[in-house]
Amino acid sequence: MKRSKFAIPALLVLIMIVLSACGGNNAPENNAPADNAGSGTNNTGSEGGNTGANAPQEDVTIRLGLVGGGMTPIITQIGISDGSFEKAGIHIEEKDFTAGADMVQALVGGSLDITLGSYEHILRQQKNGLDVKAYGEIFNGVGYTLIVKKDSKYQSLEDLKGTTLAVTKVGSLSDTGLREGLKQANIDADKDVQIINGGSGATMLAAIQSGKVAGGMVSEPTISQMLATGEYRVLYDPPFEYAGIIITAKTDWVEKNTETMKRFLAVNNEINERVQKDPSIAVAAMLKTFDQIPEDVMQSAVKNQLAKVPAGLKVSEAGAEIVQQTQLDQGILTEKIPFEQAVDMSLLPTTTP
Incomplete structure (x- = not known):
């Protein structure tokens, strides 16, 4: 009888240990390294791994x-x-x-x-x-727009032959976008106009305001800021993808x-x-x-x-x-x-x- 009395508690302890061990075996799956280098798979499907919003993620x-x-x-x-x-x-x-x-x-x-x-x-x-x-x-x-002074005589890209235009930096995205627009207007960017570095922000604004350039390629929020003054307007906003x-x-x-x-x-x-x-x-x-x-x-x-x-x-x-x-x-x-x-x-x- 004494042996039976202590066998039941011992059995309960053994069961608890086993259950605890089984629960711990799930932890490595939930906390497994998320980085499967080169896998090329999305995490959003049901078999995409534990990388969703609720899964632990290494910083x-x-x-x-x-x-x-x-x-x-x-x-x-x-x-x-x-x-x-x-x-x-x-x-x-x-x-x-x-x-x-x-x-x-x-x-x-x-x-x-x-x-x-x-x-x-x-x-x-x-x-x-x-x-x-x-x-x-x-x-x-393109993300850049050609801005001119409001009272400028230029009304289209075709009017810009013989002028100097400013981009943030020659060879940059603003330069490429301007050249594509000029090409579509049948203007040779290397012969019909001069393109110079104008920087961005205050330096570009100064170049346009002073008349050093006929216009300059500007990005947001400077575009909206300049237009809000009423002193400038958009001459060309690249319409293409x-x-x-x-x-x-x-x-x-x-x-x-x-x-x-x-x-x-x-x-x-x-x-x-x-x-x-x-x-x-x-x-x-x-x-x-x-x-x-x-x-x-x-x-x-x-x-x-x-x-x-x-x-x-x-x-x-x-x-x-x-x-x-x-x-x-x-x-x-x-x-x-x-x-x-x-x-x-x-x-x-x-x-x-």
Whole structure:
């Protein structure tokens, strides 16, 4: 009898130990390393792994390059400003550049992980044999507008023959966008006009105001700010699709950091879906970055920018083709680079994370 008396408690203890052990065996699955380098699979399906919103995620750091002074990378800028990336366990080390070419060199050199710049930089690096690809797009447009003084005699691009025009930097996105417009107006950018470096912000404004240039390529929020004064007007706003701000990385980095790239893309996509429904969120976030801009001016700038952010962050094949044609026209490329060779959209989320 004494043996039976103690056997039952002992059995209960044994059962509890076994159950506890079984429960612990589930933990490694839920906390398994999220990074399946090179897998190329989406996390949003039922078999995509435990990388959803409720799953534990290791904090990561991304060294991010972007061209400062404008709002074309608005979706990512919002995420940095409102803490969306930090909430997703992504620490952004932002590095601003004055020109896309310098930024891409930093990417190739290994001091950046991801850059936000024009598709042309991907094409140029692929031409040089470097495996740099597009993984998403956050702005399908040039992002620069040709601004002139309101009382200027120039009414169209065709009127600009013999004038001097300013871009942020010769060879940059603003330069490429202007040249494409001039080409469509049957103006030879190398013979019929002079294109000079005008910088951005105050330096560009001074060049236009002083009459040093007939017009200058300006980005938001400076566009809306200048127009609000009543002293300036838009002479030319590129109307065509253009793969202007592309999420770019080296393929070997992505292979080692697949889940980090997926998470970065997913956060950007979630931000886009959210602010498209409620632009006031974007206005509030951008006013933190551009704190000297009046709210009504920022509302205009945000509206203009959000209109060109593609749904799902999908790279526009039409926009990419136009960029490629500009590079062929300028002799930078001698043959076409297939879209499939330069773009990988397999890591984009299929649903909101």
